[in-house]
Amino acid sequence: MTLFFKKFILNLLFPVVCVACRRETRTDDYLCGDCFKKLKFYGGKTNLSLKFIDELNIAGDYDNRPLASLIKILKFNAIPGASKPLVAWLSLFWQGLAVLKSPTLLVIPIPLSSRRLRRRGFNQAEIIARGLALNFNYELNLELIKIKNTRAQSSLSAKKRSSNLVDAFKWSGQRPIKRDILLIDDVITTGSTLDSAAETLKLAGAHKIIALVIAKG
Ligand SMILES: [Zn+2]
Known part of the structure; x- marks a missing residue:
């Protein structure tokens, strides 16, 4: 056939x-x-103050129903095909920013712990990062790993969220990184996950860290 x-x-x-x-x-x-x-681009400002992120870009809002539906079926129903329109839309957003700064950005997705990865079968942030890297001809890097099986951030109070993430990430690649990073995640709430990952990358010698997130939760 x-x-x-x-x-x-x-x-x-x-x-x-x-x-x-x-x-x-x-x-x-x-x-x-x-x-x-x-699908609507997020126009609002964010007052999140993140210590290790130099620039935070949020493409959309989780209140935008079609956007939330796509993220949900990608993440919770484990349908990787849902990433296609998300990548297309996120690429439009990224292109629209005057930030096509450095063609040498290193694209790094927020990793999942190996346990969660086994359960879901794929990392949704990695699929998005891969598509974006391909569209903009950036290098993709998967050497940021998650070494702690942290509890789902959404189940915790803001205070517990940051302690939940202490030493959660590890850079397994060459040091020092000496590159500007484009750090990718699907949804941002308090930003503590992104910030903790960024801290790990900075400690490993990364230069500027630009975060790009699909939606504000
Ligand atoms: Zn429709």
Whole structure:
């Protein structure tokens, strides 16, 4: 059976529907063209003060329904295909910033612990980072690792969040890093995860750390 035919049969049995409006999409995308246009860039300011992040860029808001739906099915239903419209949209955002600064940015996703990675099968931040690196011709690096099985940040109070993350990350690559970093994550709430990862990278000799997050939680 050819790949095309297989795909045809699969689409008949399990048509891909748009995660936001539930209509069948003609392509394999998890978001239809109309709902893609409803993805909104986040215009608000953030008063998060992060110690180790030099520049924080937040593309969208979790209140934007189509955006939240995409993030949810990527993360909780473990459907990697949902990353396609997310990467496309995040790339539009990144392109729109006048920050296509350094072509030598090193793209690093926030890692998952090995236990969580086994359970989910993939790291959603890594899939997004990979797509972005490809679109902008940046180098992708996966040597930031998570060594502590921390509790889900969302289950903790703000105070406990930062202590939960002490020594959670480790740089397993060459030192010193001596590069500007583009640090990628899906959702930001207090920012303590990003900041803790950034601290680890700075201690390993990273220069400037620019964070790029899909949505404000
Ligand atoms: Zn739709």
